[in-house]
Amino acid sequence: MKKFLKILVAIITVLVIAMFVIGKKYHYEQSIVINAPIEKVWNNANSMKSFNQWNPWLKIDPAMKMEYFGNAGEVGDGYFWDSKNDDAGYGKQTILEISPMKKMKTEMKFIRPYEGEATSNLTFTTEGNATKVTWDMDTEMEYPMNIMKLFMDGHMEKSYSEGLNSLKKLSEN
Template sequence: MLPSHYKVERSIIINVSQQKLFPQIANLKNWQNWGVMFKRNPNMTIEYSGQAGRVGMTSLWLSETKGGGEMQIIAIEKNQRLIYSLNLSDSQINSTGEIVLSKVEGGTKVVWMGYGDVGINPIDRYFAFFMDYLVGSDYEMGLDNLKLVAEAS
């Protein structure tokens, strides 16, 4: 039977402290500097609400070619963890994302995860089965971009 749950996870070592790196993650406006969807579609419309880097901060976006969505910070542990909800307008599959920072020799290990449950729909379960293949490379590119931005500043 096909799974209803999925989890995508990637990690990278970035040669800066957690304290220096965390603002790039916790302020959703900074995702424009490293997020893959922003690089692929720089002309999309983006709106932000809520206080930067705080629970409740939200980004809404709309793209003529990639659709739209909403991301909202739902939990923060300063300099350690950010948890967000992600809802894409052209999909009924909603997910939770998590970025975890931990100190390692010479910098910070960043683990980026996305996970969720697609329910009982068999077509959605196929998406769950292939989710790592579908979005894993986006996580890798996003982490590579984050490393470049963080280490350059």
């Protein structure tokens, strides 16, 4: 029993140290080059309705309820999503900043199953006749939930790859 307690204390100690070493801030980004003019790519991403044509998280629940608000493609354009599936949950995404054909910044508020906030940017740059799109996300995770950062890159890579590839397919057609 003493050996088990020593091992348990050692594991807890390592997790506590890891929590503080890892920190609270999390950043992820991924880019893709799309063989289409920037105007076409921009039009497929410059509003919440356009974004949701290729948003990978909407595939989690085809029956997800969506409610849009604001003026499409302007600051304040946003939507609420509500899913019975806890992988999608309930939340809100709103455009905070928009610089036509350059950048769109959004804020996401996650309400269910876990509360949280994040910001995300879509950045567009011309590369010859193609368009490079960089999609990023920033958030802070409170202790001890920040341990989950160790597993997030794999999940984010899968989702962002799926979304960016869908945007590429939509824009190149």
